[in-house]
Amino acid sequence: MTPPWGMNRCSTDNCQHEEQNISFAAFKSAHISALKQNGLLQSLSATANGCREADISEAVLRAREEWETVENIHPGEIVEKPLGPIPLISFNEALQFFQTADLSNCRKKIQPTVRRRGLAAITHFFFGPPRLHQQLQSERDLALAIAQCGLDNNEKVHMRILQTIYKKLTGSRFDCARYGAHWEDLGFQGMDPGTDLRGTGLLGLMQTLYFVMDSRILPIAREIFKLSHHEVQNFPFCVMSVNITRIVIQVLREERLSRECNRRQQVIAVLNDLYVAVFLRLFSIWKTQQKTISDSGFVLKELEAFAKRNPKQLLRHLETHMNGKAASVAGDNGFQTQAISSEVLGPSLNSIPVNSMELNFTGVCDLAAKTEQES
Numbered sequence: 001m002t003p004p005w006g007m008n009r010c011s012t013d014n015c016q017h018e019e020q021n022i023s024f025a026a027f028k029s030a031h032i033s034a035l036k037q038n039g040l041l042q043s044l045s046a047t048a049n050g051c052r053e054a055d056i057s058e059a060v061l062r063a064r065e066e067w068e069t070v071e072n073i074h075p076g077e078i079v080e081k082p083l084g085p086i087p088l089i090s091f092n093e094a095l096q097f098f099q100t101a102d103l104s105n106c107r108k109k110i111q112p113t114v115r116r117r118g119l120a121a122i123t124h125f126f127f128g129p130p131r132l133h134q135q136l137q138s139e140r141d142l143a144l145a146i147a148q149c150g151l152d153n154n155e156k157v158h159m160r161i162l163q164t165i166y167k168k169l170t171g172s173r174f175d176c177a178r179y180g181a182h183w184e185d186l187g188f189q190g191m192d193p194g195t196d197l198r199g200t201g202l203l204g205l206m207q208t209l210y211f212v213m214d215s216r217i218l219p220i221a222r223e224i225f226k227l228s229h230h231e232v233q234n235f236p237f238c239v240m241s242v243n244i245t246r247i248v249i250q251v252l253r254e255e256r257l258s259r260e261c262n263r264r265q266q267v268i269a270v271l272n273d274l275y276v277a278v279f280l281r282l283f284s285i286w287k288t289q290q291k292t293i294s295d296s297g298f299v300l301k302e303l304e305a306f307a308k309r310n311p312k313q314l315l316r317h318l319e320t321h322m323n324g325k326a327a328s329v330a331g332d333n334g335f336q337t338q339a340i341s342s343e344v345l346g347p348s349l350n351s352i353p354v355n356s357m358e359l360n361f362t363g364v365c366d367l368a369a370k371t372e373q374e375s
Contacts, residue, residue, distance in 0.1 A: 086175050088167065089160040091210045095268065097157045098146050098202070106148035106201075112141060113253055132258040132267075139267040140252065147203035147249055151194035153178060161205050162193060168212035169225050169237075187228055187237030196242055200249065204242040207275045211241070216322060217276055224283045233286060235293050240300075244278050247304045256311055270315075277314035278307050280321070 132140060152158050159178070166176050169186060176182050179191045188196050197204050211221045228237040248271050251257055257274065261267050282303055285291060291299060307314060 086160055086163045088164045088213075089157065089209070091206070091213050091272075094157060094161055094206060094209060098149070098206075099142065103142075103145040103149060106145040107141060109148045110141060110144040111253070112137070112144060113255055130258050130262065131255065133262050133265075136261055136265065136267050140261075143203060143252070143268050143271060144249070146206060147201040147245075149202040151197055151202065151205070158202065158205075161202075161209050165205065165208050165212055168218065169222070183238075187225075187235070187239055187241075189236065189239060193238065196239060200242050200245040203249070204245040207245045207248070207272060208238065208241045210272045211276065211279070220276070220280065220283075224279060227283065227287055233290065233292055235286070235296060240282065240296075241279070243300055244275055244282065244303070247278060247300070247307050248275050250304065251307050251311055254308060256308055260312060260315060273315055273318055274307065274311055277318040278303055280318060281306070281314065 151162075162178075163175055166172065166182070166186065181191055183191055183193050186193075190196075193205075212218055225237050227233060228235050228240070251274065252267075252271060257267075257270055261270050264270060282299065285299060285302075
């Protein structure tokens, strides 16, 4: 269906906005046209949207939103229309919901640590990282249970998380439809974000929520989001985010974060910091080394390997960066990738051949059956 006024998609999607005194430079919107062959990211096609919010009355925007809500409902789906605007939700409020929710079925599916056998188990016992303190294991299990929780249309908190991510990334003041091409503009594979969460569950959305709701790191999230719409260097922002959450889960399950969690007496906060640190590293590599979507598979493999080897180094650099101690000179873009040290960036990826461009969505259940055979 095409609405009679000829407007494009959801609310003020991809229009220029101002929120919290942060201005966006105009950039071309790109949405994902294909992520279909065995998980390969084939292409992103750019579309221009020249609308300006100032040129559209609020009444027209509301009418268009209602039209597209009808247009984007999937056959067989019953989505209750909210009585009013959906309020934003903070990370802490969403976390409190999961702390009190019944996640018993999700908890049955988790495997807190990677299974090791034979020599790998002996080596890990004597020379591996320390075990997580017993008083922190319930928080670890909560995080892994959230990663087993699917997106539920009838759960208001789930919908608030989605709407908050959409509004904070785009700057929109209006709610958007549960289904529609506007989710592709955010970097999901299709019109339903829920289909991209099979590897990380709601933890994937929760970490994105943390990224956009912390005022200290929101500028970083928006700078990365802008790069994801670059004409040449574009990539699916939310798909990348989900993959980074998958990496963080694996680092946790391999007990490589135990020492830092024990030191800080926290688990989820450490997971969130590692998520941001890995995303910051991806952003630096992608921008400074001129990566494109064809490099995505190898970049993700390098990120996972680096995060497992050097989680403390990543966290330390993030702390330094957030404290303003990084040797950077603020420019027009505000956030300068050149400030990332070569120690954190590691060797240049340009000199290594790209042997894979597949984004593997490995579920937490699948990881539970995985064993390590180390020499």
